[in-house]
Structures are given as structure tokens and as C-alpha cells.
Amino acid sequence: MPNDTPKKSVIVVGGGWAGLTCATELARQGYEITLLESARQLGGRARRVAFDKQPVDNGQHILIGAYRETFSILKKLNISTTETLDRRPLDLLFQYCGGKKFNLQLPALLTPLNLFIGLLKAKGFSAKDKWRALIFGSKLFSNSVFYENDISVSELLKKEKQTENNIKALWEPICLASLNTPIDEASARVFVRVLHDTFCRSHKDADIIIPKVDLGSILPDPASEFIEKHSGIIHLSKRVTEININQRHVTGVRCDKDVYKAGHVVLALPPHACLPLIKDHPALHDIAYNLNSFSYNPIVTAYVKYPASVRPNLPIQALLGTTSQWIVSRDVAGQAGLIAVVISGPGPHMQLDNEQLASTIQSELANCFPHWPQADDIKIIREKRATYSCRVGIDLLRPNNKTRINGLWLAGDYTKSFYPATIESAVLSGKHTAELINQH
Template structure:
């Protein structure tokens, strides 16, 4: 792995406090240290990683995640802390294939060209449906992948057939935005499509974790920060942030600038005495849950590392991952339920049982050497903000010298790892460019 180029050093080193050790806070801390600043990071949990980390057993994750090739800033920050993405992520051309073998398969190559090739060869759709999707895609490109802010994804795609929407658009939308298409922002959806289809060769590739999430960034970033002189205070919940003259006070330590990279709830609490309007806007965000059901079936293996499932009122999961095919434990599987509010309302046990029944019903009988059994059900009830049309997300600046970093702040991306990393890096650049 070639050593990544380090950012240019800042003209004036600052004392920077980073509150929150998730992917946004880690990206902010790594960027700040790389640019010559003196960093102290506070994390309320005993381990780094936020919502994208391994569970305490170190084997299962706090939810199954995927990346795509267009997540360039995430991949760059991983390389900077010594992680080779080729070793920890399995890169595959985008394939949205169902248990019956049907689906969209992009071959290697420029995504825009291969997308058209894949659509025209997608089994199960009529020629009219295929041409309709290609025509809509060309219209979106002609619109420069922008649309009115109040459009939902359902509005954007109303010209497509119900089958194309159900089999492609709806699963893509809920996977990318964790918000159902009838309530999801078309503006943000188009931004993700633009980066994937116009991001060059490999931008639409799936990058599936081959290691626990903590090994992708949180643990290596923590080690890198310590080696480069940063101070990490884990299991340390910040009670308040205050301004004293030209400096900020956090846990009796003084800083020139502070990055609020905690969850939106924590950031709102800390910002309330300093910027009540920003705090109120942040507190008003609505959330969508994600449920991951881990199952075991000894001796079983999927035809692909990831398969798309048919979601319905009785079938919760949209995607199934084969951990054995990803270098993990053979016979272990992860089923993901995005936009999971209807299922969390039924309870985690009921959700796990419904996923188990879904797998037995949707797959050929010979795929399961032993019936899949539920090992664990993990729910992240505030996994992402609800990415709805015309949503006003809070700005990066909370107050002079106080900056926010999180996947929920203003930006083009939904609540993804890339959105979090971008926000962390942007906060550091913003604090450097602010008037002293």
C-alpha cells in the first residue's frame, strides 16, 4: 500500500478539542493532527467508533455496514492511519441480485456505461421497463442530478413501472438513505447516484467489510492519534462547554477551537446554552432505526457475498450478507432491515423470527444445509436522521470557534460513513479559515 499524501500543514497550530469518537470525530482528529494542530479527543463510551463499531465481543458489529467506491474521503482517511482498504474490504462490482438469481449486475468498467449495459440485460423486466429506466436516468443526468428540494424519491421516479421501483429504486433508496422512497429526499438520492455513476471506474463498486468495523477505522485511528501526540480520553462524557475570553473550556482544559462530533442529541445538549437556535434545530431531527439480524446455518453458503431480498409486510429484511464469503465465520449471516420503525414496534424477537421465516421461504430448500437460527438481533434505534425532502440540517458552525461534525450537519450526503468522515474533515478546514 502506497503511503497517502498528508494534508498541508496549517499556518498556525491550534489547540483543538474534539468531542465524540465516532467516525466524524476520528476523521476530524486525524485531519487536525495531520495539519499540525494539538488535539484532545473526548469519547463518552469506553470504545471508539460511535454507531459503526464492533460489539464488546469483538466479533459481531453494531449493525452491518457497506461502503461504495465513491467513498473516497473515507478510504483516504483509512489509508492515512495505516489501513489498506484492499485488505479489510472486499471490492465487488455492484450486483443487486435476489435469491432466484435475478437482478442488476454491473460488470467492471466505467459505471455510467456499465449501468446501461446491465439494465438492458436485467432479466425479468420488459423492454419498455428497461428503456424507461434508462430514459429516466438520462433525464436525471440532463438535470445535473438536481431536482426541486421538496421532491421525494417516489415523485422523482413516478414515471417508472411499479416493478422497477419495487425491485431497484426502493431497495437502493432505503439502503442509501435509510428512509422509504415515499418520504426520502430525491435531492440527496440523486447526489449519491451522481457520485456512483460519474465518479469514475470503481465508484459504484460495493466495498464489503472483511473485518469487524472497529478494525476498519476506530482502533487504527486511535492508535495513530496516540502515536502522533494526540490525547484520547475515553469513557469521559463532557458535561459542558463554555467560552472564556478567546478560548474554550472543556473538562477544565482550554482550547482555541472545539469540534462537536458527538451524536446529534449530545451536541444539542452541549450547544443549548451557547447557541439555542442551533441546538433546537438539531434536536428537531427525526430518526430512522436499522435492525441487523445475525443468523447461523452450519455448512451453508450464499451464491454471492450479498443478496437483495424481497421486502414485504411479513418479510423485514432488504439485504443478506454471507460472513463466510467475506473472510468471517463460515455459516454466519447478517440480514439488514433498514427503515425498520414498523419492525422495532413489533419487537426484536418478532423481527428475528420474521427474518428467519423470510429466509426459509425465499431461498431454494437446498441452500440451507441446516435451518438458519437467530444468533442475535441488534437494533440501532437512532441509526440515521430521516432524510426527508426540504430538510433543513444544522450548519457546521455552532458559534464562533465552535464547530459541528456529524453525518447530520449540512452537506450533500445522507447519514453514511462517508457523510460522517466528510463532516469531520470539513469542520477542521472551517475552524482554520475562521477569523481569529
């Protein structure tokens, strides 16, 4: 390493959940942290925004009990998960507007008993649907759903002889919600891992968790406080434009005219933001080549404001056969009457302008819930590159956290991990990168 580079100093580029996790883990170990974030706030794709002076998020996020690393970092930062997160056993209602309903509840029993009893007692499914789901469930539990080459989720479901009801009212909505990728394109390998970790380890892993406070208050605020308390420096509105490398050692970064020096640089960025920073370095060409092959899917969240008397029976439910896919009651966040409508993945809705989309969503809600009064207001947030497309073969493109440049690391939800683009994957990558730097 060149002599003038401070060894225990780390520059973290990007203040999303991956960068913040990495920075807090390293700050705890005594590293000097400089965090550079191009936006005016921390949080990245999981951040606070305002709607009519109320804090909401750039997209309604749902966590599950299997997010062990996320709960672990919150615990380390002394964040009370009971105060910030609403956690309940899985109770999912899938409903065709004014038509058939399907309900899956998991009892608090040991796995796989909870899954088998939950499937047997599920409402709306025929005996054949349940039988097929049970066989698939038992194969997931015994880790015997394996195809040598990755295939699409729809091919997997066909091979596993899933019925039309199971596909339409269970697996397809779960796949879109967890992988943000349509079943015809989604990676069966990643989907099987998600199902396995959700349903086949502990019954608590399938719990559904809805934030009770805005996402900024859950990790970004306490993490930035922690980093600054440990002598770290956070610069907002600082876009990194270049990585400085000297003889295969990273020496720092450049933000236009400003140069920052450090022995380690963590790029905690989405692939499309990482690519321009690494593409010109020959030792990083293979990573750049793979990142160039990533594609992205949108997520739209519509916050629909009703009078406070509108209180759905369940905090979350899925709508089938409509543009609106999931509705989440913000009652759990103390925002009675506020409903978040989530639309994951690509689709014709992306061709509509906000006014047309708002009117589609409002008329769907009026059809599905005719007893609700008229909405007072609606805010639509489109995240066009919400996540990378978790398509067949994606595992082969995801890079390791360590690169061939000494001291240069990659973190983010897209790096090699068990999970698709989620908060858990981002946190996991941040934590793992911090461990690698510490061992270096």
C-alpha cells in the first residue's frame, strides 16, 4: 500500500442500508469512517419521504421474520424492534375483487408442522391444490427441489405440478413481492431459497413485519448518529466520480475536485451506479462486464388517503386480477385511513401517467371495497429501478464483496448472497464486507 494512505481509514460510498451497515460495523471496530452519499439524505432505496406533512417511505416495505441480519444490526444499535416494527404470524388473504378469496394462516407450531397444518386448513383452495402444495412444501423442507440449471419460476411450478389456483393465488404474488420479477422470468433457484428460508427453518421466519415508523427512523437515523459518535464523518450531496488506484491498491476517491484518501473503499452502490466507477480499470473488467448485464424492475407505491374510519381487517392483503397487487394499512404506523397500494414488477401500468394510474387504483379499490368512502388524496411514487431483475441465471452475475484491487470492496443488495434484492441482502452484504475488511 502506498505510504501516505491511512491504513485504518475506510471510505464508504453510498448511504443505503448496505453502506450504513458496513460503516456502523467498522466504526464499532475503531475504523475512521468517511461516508459519501450523493443524495441529500441517507437511506437510498429504503428512505423516508413526506406525504402531506406525514412521514412515509419511498415505497412500502415489508420485512419477514427470516431477516436475521437486519434484526441483528438493529439490536446492536439499540433500536427496539417492538417499538419500530409490527410483527405478526403469517396470515395472508388473496382476493379477486368481489370474487374468490384464498387465505393462508400459519399456526405457531414447530416447522414443518406449521406449514403442513396451515396448508391443510387454508381457505379457498381445493383438496388437489392443497395436496400439490403439501408435496412441494415437503420437498422444500427436505431440500430436494433442485434443478442443475437455473429455470424460471413458472417452469419450476409446472415441473412441481402446481395447480392454477396455487400459482395464481399463492406462488405468483409471493414471487412478485419477494423477487420483484414476473414468474416467467424469475430465477427458480433464488425463489426456492426464499421459500426455504421463510417456511422451512423456524415458524417465526414466516412472520410478516410492517414498519411502525418511517424507514429513516429505523436504520439511517440511528446509524448516522452512531457513526458520528464514533468519530466518523458523513457527507451528503457528495457524488463520487472516480476511484483512485495506485498499482492495484486503492488510495481513495474523488468527488469532482475533492480528493478523499483511505486504505479501503467500499462501493455500496446499486450496479448501475457502480459500473461507471469501475469500468475503466482492467482488473475490474470481469465485474464490470457482469454488472452491465443487470436489468432493473420498477415498484410503484400509491399512498391513498381515506378518512380515519377506513380500517381494513388485516394490515396486509393481496388483490388478484387487478393492477393493484398488495394493500397495506398504515394504521400500524399510527396513520389511520392511509392505505399503501404496491405494484411490483414491470407491466402496462408503467405506460400510464400519474393521473391515469391514480384513477385506475382508486376505481379498483372502490370496486373491491365498496363500503369505503371516497379517497381524499393520493400520492404516487415510482421507483423505476427499484431492484435488479432477479431473473434466471442471476446468481452467475452477482459479484463477491472482495475485488482484485487491494482495499476495494463491493457491497449492496446485488452482491453474492442467498437473497434477492431486499433489505436483508443489503444488510448482509454490508456486514460481510465489514468482516472481510477487519480480517484483511
